Amino acid sequence: MPNQHAHPADNSIATAKAATQQCHSSPQVSCGDCRLSALCLPISLHIDDIDKLDRIVQRGKPLQKGDHLYRAGDDFHAVYAIRSGTVKAVHITDDGLEQVTGFYLPGEIIGMDGIARNRYSNSAIALETASVCEIPFARMEELSLKMPSLQRHFFQLMSKEITQDQQLITLLSKNSAEERIAALLLSISSRNHQRGLSSTHFRLPMSRADIGNYLGLTVETVSRVLSRFQKQALICVDKREISINDINKLRKISNAMSPYN
Amino acid sequence: MPNQHAHPADNSIATAKAATQQCHSSPQVSCGDCRLSALCLPISLHIDDIDKLDRIVQRGKPLQKGDHLYRAGDDFHAVYAIRSGTVKAVHITDDGLEQVTGFYLPGEIIGMDGIARNRYSNSAIALETASVCEIPFARMEELSLKMPSLQRHFFQLMSKEITQDQQLITLLSKNSAEERIAALLLSISSRNHQRGLSSTHFRLPMSRADIGNYLGLTVETVSRVLSRFQKQALICVDKREISINDINKLRKISNAMSPYN
DNA sequence: CGGCGCCTTGACTTGCATCAAAAGTAGTGG
DNA sequence: CCACTACTTTTGATGCAAGTCAAGGCGCCG
Numbered sequence: 014m015p016n017q018h019a020h021p022a023d024n025s026i027a028t029a030k031a032a033t034q035q036c037h038s039s040p041q042v043s044c045g046d047c048r049l050s051a052l053c054l055p056i057s058l059h060i061d062d063i064d065k066l067d068r069i070v071q072r073g074k075p076l077q078k079g080d081h082l083y084r085a086g087d088d089f090h091a092v093y094a095i096r097s098g099t100v101k102a103v104h105i106t107d108d109g110l111e112q113v114t115g116f117y118l119p120g121e122i123i124g125m126d127g128i129a130r131n132r133y134s135n136s137a138i139a140l141e142t143a144s145v146c147e148i149p150f151a152r153m154e155e156l157s158l159k160m161p162s163l164q165r166h167f168f169q170l171m172s173k174e175i176t177q178d179q180q181l182i183t184l185l186s187k188n189s190a191e192e193r194i195a196a197l198l199l200s201i202s203s204r205n206h207q208r209g210l211s212s213t214h215f216r217l218p219m220s221r222a223d224i225g226n227y228l229g230l231t232v233e234t235v236s237r238v239l240s241r242f243q244k245q246a247l248i249c250v251d252k253r254e255i256s257i258n259d260i261n262k263l264r265k266i267s268n269a270m271s272p273y274n
Numbered sequence: 275m276p277n278q279h280a281h282p283a284d285n286s287i288a289t290a291k292a293a294t295q296q297c298h299s300s301p302q303v304s305c306g307d308c309r310l311s312a313l314c315l316p317i318s319l320h321i322d323d324i325d326k327l328d329r330i331v332q333r334g335k336p337l338q339k340g341d342h343l344y345r346a347g348d349d350f351h352a353v354y355a356i357r358s359g360t361v362k363a364v365h366i367t368d369d370g371l372e373q374v375t376g377f378y379l380p381g382e383i384i385g386m387d388g389i390a391r392n393r394y395s396n397s398a399i400a401l402e403t404a405s406v407c408e409i410p411f412a413r414m415e416e417l418s419l420k421m422p423s424l425q426r427h428f429f430q431l432m433s434k435e436i437t438q439d440q441q442l443i444t445l446l447s448k449n450s451a452e453e454r455i456a457a458l459l460l461s462i463s464s465r466n467h468q469r470g471l472s473s474t475h476f477r478l479p480m481s482r483a484d485i486g487n488y489l490g491l492t493v494e495t496v497s498r499v500l501s502r503f504q505k506q507a508l509i510c511v512d513k514r515e516i517s518i519n520d521i522n523k524l525r526k527i528s529n530a531m532s533p534y535n
Numbered sequence: 536c537g538g539c540g541c542c543t544t545g546a547c548t549t550g551c552a553t554c555a556a557a558a559g560t561a562g563t564g565g
Numbered sequence: 566c567c568a569c570t571a572c573t574t575t576t577g578a579t580g581c582a583a584g585t586c587a588a589g590g591c592g593c594c595g
Contacts, residue, residue, distance in 0.1 A: 104444050108529055112444040126440065128433035135440070154426065158419055165415065171432040172389035178439035179365050179387065179396070183373040185446040186490025190551070221574065229447025231552060236575055252560085252574085268369055451583065482542065495583060497543050513542085513592090 043067045044146075052120030052207070053094045055166035062160050069156065071147035076100070082123070082137035082145060089127030091147045095119050098143020099218035101227075102126070102135040113227040114178070116140075116219060118204050122148075125171050140218045185229050188268070193228040194238045195267035198248070202257060213260065217253040304328045305407075313381030313468070314355045316427035323421055330417065332408040337361070343384070343398035343406060350388030352408045356380050359404020360479035362488075363387070363396040374488040375439070377401070377480060379465050383409075386432050401479045446490050449529070454489040455499045456528035459509070463518060474521065478514040 044050055044067045045060065054063070073096065076082060082093060085105050093100075095117050102123060104112045114135060117123040127133040128150070157164035184193050206212035217224075225235045242248045247263055249256040257263060305311055305328045306321065315324070334357065337343060343354060346366050354361075356378050363384060365373045375396060378384045388394040389411070418425035445454050467473035478485075486496045503509045508524055510517040518524060 104440050106444055106448065106529075110448060112440075112448060114440045114443055125433055126437050128429050129431075129437055134437045154422070154429070157425065158422055161415070161419060164418065164425065168389050168415070168428070168432070170390075171429070171436065172386055175432065175435050175439060176387050176390055176395045178436060178443060179373075179375045182375055182439060182442055182446060183365055183367055185443060186487075187367065187371060187373060220572095226447075232574075233553085233576085234551060236573095237551095240575075268367075481540095492584060493542075494544085494585085498583095501543075 042072075044070060047096075049094070049096065049120040049208070053122060055162045057162045058160075058166075062163070065156060065160075066163070069149055069152040070094075071149070072096075074145045074147055076139035076143045076145065078139055078141050080139045082139065083127075083133050085133055085136045087133050089124070089131050089133055089150065091149045092122055092124035092127075092153070093137070093145040093147055095121050095123065096144045096146055099140040100137050100143055100145070101140055101219065101223060102137050104135050111226060113223055114181075116201075116223075116227070118201075118208070118218075120208060121204075122170055125174055140223070190228075190230050190234050190238050191241070192267055193230065194224070194235065194242075195263050197224065197228060198255065198257065199260070199263060199267055202260070213257045215255055217255060303333075305331060308357075310355070310357065310381040310469070314383060316423045318423045319421075319427075323424070326417060326421075327424070330410055330413040331355075332410070333357075335406045335408055337400040337404045337406065339400055339402050341400045343400065344388075344394050346394055346397045348394050350385070350392050350394055350411065352410045353383055353385035353388075353414075354398070354406040354408055356382050356384065357405045357407055360401040361398050361404055361406070362401055362480065362484060363398050365396050372487060374484055375442075377462075377484075377488070379462075379469070379479075381469060382465075383431055386435055401484070451489075451491050451495050451499050452502070453528055454491065455485070455496065455503075456524050458485065458489060459516065459518065460521075460524060460528055463521070474518045476516055478516055 043063075044054060045063045050063075054066070058066070074082075074093075076098065082100060085103075097119055100117045100123055101113050102115045102117065104114050106112060115123075117137075123137055123145075124133065126135050153163075153167070157167060184196055188196070201215065201217070202212045205215050219227075221232045221235045221239075224230075225232045228235070230238075239248070239250050242263075243250050245262075247257070247259045247266075249258065304324075305315060306324045311324075315327070319327070335343075335354075337359065343361060346364075358380055361378045361384055362374050363376045363378065365375050367373060376384075378398075384398055384406075385394065387396050414424075414428070418428060445457055449457070462476065462478070463473045466476050480488075482493045482496045482500075485491075486493045489496070500509070500511050503524075504511050506523075508518070508520045508527075510519065
C-alpha cells in the first residue's frame with residue numbers, strides 16, 4: 014500500500030495577483046464570448062439566458078500553483094469552472110493521507126461533491142497558475158428553476174462526474190499499472206483534443222506523485238512504466254512533455270476508458 | 275489482476291409476479307406513508323407536494339433474483355428507489371468484464387448514471403427478490419422546476435453518489451484487502467442501522483464473488499479475510515449471515531469510510 | 536443419488552511496493 | 566553567476582500481499 018503523506022503548499026486562497034500572462038482568455042470576457050462555453054454551458058441556452066447566467070458568474074479568480082481553491086470541510090457555496098490551468102481534487106482520509114480523485118482541465122467543473130452535505134468533501138488545489146469562474150450555487154439553483162435547460166445541464170454535469178468516477182473505480186480495481194497509465198494518457202490526450210489542442214503532444218500538468226496517487230500506484234512504478242513505454246517507442250517522455258507516437262497501441266494496452274474523456 | 279467473467283443470469287425484466295411475500299411495505303402504500311420516505315424524499319416537502327410526487331411514481335415493480343432492472347445502453351428514462359431487496363450496479367468494460375460499482379439497499383436511489391448521456395452506463399441487477407419504485411425522470415425534472423426543495427434534493431442525491439464513489443476510489447487505491455472488507459461490512463452495518471435494522475447481525479445479500487468484484491479482490495481473498503476476521507473473533511460468519519462482535523476493532527482496521535454510510 | 540453453484544483452504548507465483556541511492560531541476564540569495 | 570538547499574525523477578535490488586491454480590466441502594435441487 015502506498016504511503017504518500019500530504020505536504021500541501023500551504024498558501025491560502027490566491028490574492029488578486031494576476032495570472033493573466035498564462036491565461037489565453039481575458040479575465041473580462043463574458044460567458045457568451047468564452048472559448049470554453051461549449052464545454053461548460055448548455056448548448057441550447059438562449060442568448061438572454063446566457064446574459065442572466067453571466068451576471069451571477071464571478072470571472073477570473075486567479076490561483077497560483079499550490080493555492081487552495083477550497084478546502085475539505087469548508088462551507089459549500091459555489092462550484093467552479095476552470096478557465097485556464099489545472100486543478101486537482103483531493104480527498105483527505107481519516108488517517109491523513111491524500112487521495113487525488115480527479116484532475117480538472119479548462120472547461121470542466123469542480124466542486125460538485127460539496128452539494129450533498131453543504132460542505133466540500135474534497136480540497137481543490139491548483140497544479141499550476143490557473144484561473145477559474147466561480148458559480149455561486151444558491152443563485153445557480155434559483156436560476157435553474159426558471160431555466161429548464163440549465164437545470165438539465167447541471168443534472169448532466171453531475172451524472173457525468175458519476176460515470177467518470179465509476180470508470181476510475183473500474184480502472185483501479187481491474188487494471189494493471191500499464192493499463193492505468195495508458196488510460197490516463199489517453200484521457201488527457203482526448204480532453205486536450207476537445208479543446209482544440211494537440212492530442213499527441215502535451216505537457217503533463219501534474220507530478221509523477223500526483224499521477225501515482227490518482228492511479229493507486231507509487232511514484233517509482235509510474236516512472237518505470239513511462240520509461241518502459243518510451244523504450245517500446247509508444248511515447249516520448251521529456252520530463253513532463255509527452256508525445257504520443259503510437260496512440261493505437263496505447264489504446265490497446267489501456268483496454269478501458271471510453272474514447273471520449 | 276482479477277479476472278472474473280460475467281455470467282449474468284439472463285432473465286429479462288421482471289414479470290408482474292408478486293415479490294410481496296418478502297416486501298414488508300405493501301406495494302400500494304403511497305410515498306407519504308412509506309416507511310422509507312425519510313431516506314428517499316426531501317424532508318422539507320409539503321404534504322401537497324408529496325401528493326404531486328406520489329402521482330408520478332410507479333410503485334412496486336417486482337424483480338426476481340438475477341433480473342435486470344435496466345441494462346447498460348438502454349435509453350434512460352427513469353431513476354429507481356429501492357423499496358425492498360438489494361440491487362447491484364455493474365459497469366461492463368470494453369473487454370467484457372463486469373465491474374460492480376455499487377450495492378443499493380432499500381431507500382436508496384439507483385440509475386443516476388444515465389442522465390449524462392440519456393442512456394444507462396451501468397446495468398442494474400437484483401441480488402434477491404426486490405421491489406422498486408420507478409421515478410420517470412422527465413416528469414421529475416418538470417416537477418423540480420416547480421418545487422425548489424425537490425430540485426435541491428436531487429442535486430444532493432447525485433452529489434452523495436459522487437462522494438460515495440470517491441470514497442470507493444480511495445478505498446481501492448490506498449487500502450489493503452482487510453481494510454476494504456472491514457469497510458464494506460461497516461457500510462452495510464450502518465445502512466441497516468439507518469433503516470432501523472440491526473447493525474450487528476445481518477445477512478449479506480451478495481455473493482463472495484460480487485464482494486470481490488466490488489472491492490477489486492478475488493473470491494479467494496474475500497473468503498480468506500472473512501475467515502481471518504472470524505479467527506480473531508471480530509465477526510461470526512455463517513454462510514451469508516454475519517454477526518459483528520467487535521465493531522470498534524473493525525473500525526480501527528477499516529481506517530476509512532465515514533461513520534455514516 | 537448425482538450434478539452444480541458457491542465457498543473454503545492450501546501451495547505456489549508474481550506484480551508492485553518498499554528501501555536505497557544517485558542524478559537531474561528549480562529556486563534562493565550572496 | 567555560482568553555491569546551496571530542496572524537490573522531483575529515475576534506476577536497481579529485495580520482499581510481500583494478493584493473485585493464480587488446484588482440490589475438496591457443503592448445501593440445494595431435480
